[in-house]
Amino acid sequence: KMVEIKKILHNKIHYYEQLDSTNLKALELAKQGAVEGTVVVAARQTAGRGRLRRKWESPEGKGLWFSMILRPTIAAEYCAQITLLTAVAVVKALQVVTDKKFSIKWPNDIMLDGKKVCGILAEMALAADGSIEYAVVGIGININMSSEDFGAQLEATATSLYLATGIEYEHEQVLKAFLDEFDLLYSHWHCCGFALIRQDWLDYSCTLGHKVTVRDNDTEIYSGVAEDMDDYGSLLVRNAAGKIESFDFGEISIRSC
Numbered sequence: 001k002m003v004e005i006k007k008i009l010h011n012k013i014h015y016y017e018q019l020d021s022t023n024l025k026a027l028e029l030a031k032q033g034a035v036e037g038t039v040v041v042a043a044r045q046t047a048g049r050g051r052l053r054r055k056w057e058s059p060e061g062k063g064l065w066f067s068m069i070l071r072p073t074i075a076a077e078y079c080a081q082i083t084l085l086t087a088v089a090v091v092k093a094l095q096v097v098t099d100k101k102f103s104i105k106w107p108n109d110i111m112l113d114g115k116k117v118c119g120i121l122a123e124m125a126l127a128a129d130g131s132i133e134y135a136v137v138g139i140g141i142n143i144n145m146s147s148e149d150f151g152a153q154l155e156a157t158a159t160s161l162y163l164a165t166g167i168e169y170e171h172e173q174v175l176k177a178f179l180d181e182f183d184l185l186y187s188h189w190h191c192c193g194f195a196l197i198r199q200d201w202l203d204y205s206c207t208l209g210h211k212v213t214v215r216d217n218d219t220e221i222y223s224g225v226a227e228d229m230d231d232y233g234s235l236l237v238r239n240a241a242g243k244i245e246s247f248d249f250g251e252i253s254i255r256s257c
């Protein structure tokens with residue numbers, strides 16, 4: 001089957017000097033009817049957000065802080081696939097730009113040298129019939145963050161393209177590489193489904209096959225080996241007794257990679 005690649009993302013890029021959060025701005029624009037493919041970029045965010053209301057550090061000029069508005073025609077139960085396919089697009093783009101190997105830590109972190117270089121936060125609005133009305137996907141890629149920018153605490157777990165390569169990449173180049181990869185994958189997803197994207201995700205995953213500790217609010221609730229990820233984005237973990245538990249995309253975090 002031929003995939004028709006729609007260039008949905010390249011022509012509607014809004015740049016801001018400062019926003020509280022690119023996701024909040026994109027959610028507002030989406031609510032007002034902004035078309036699919038609208039991209040919101042901020043030079044800095046004053047209240048960048050991670051999952052579970054955690055803060056995302058996003059100082060001026062140090063990274064690519066942006067969000068995109070999507071209107072996918074996919075059943076809401078598969079909404080986790082949006083984050084998964086975005087993660088695959090980020091890895092492919094960063095590998096093209098830098099020649100480094102990146103991996104994906106379930107569910108939403110992109111890792112470089114075992115540290116987080118990019119975070120992804122997808123938020124959805126559902127229509128009355130339960131379908132997805134719009135989705136906003138926020139992406140923060142640490143480009144020129146230095147050790148001082150991270151601070152002593154974050155430096156232990158976070159890195160940037162600059163710290164890993166010594167090269168100061170252009171934000172525009174990284175954004176363009178991402179938009180190209182994303183357009184390709186997003187078109188493929190709509191025409192042909194999730195199977196190939198899932199395979200890419202599994203290939204890039206640094207979680208699968210490894211021992212993980214599942215935490216709920218920092219309390220350890222389960223541990224075992226991550227065996228698989230299903231079409232809903234849930235992680236299947238086998239414990240020492242051989243029991244397999246499925247962990248939902250939303251509310252927990254794991255330690256691995």
Ligand code: ADP
Nearest residue numbers: 050051052054055056057109116119142158253
């Ligand atoms: P996780 O899914 O790993 O729990 P989130 O996706 O919720 O994390 O992202 C928020 C967390 O990421 C923060 O609590 C902080 O520890 C870390 N963090 C914040 N800013 C950055 C950044 N610029 N780069 C890497 N990690 C960051």
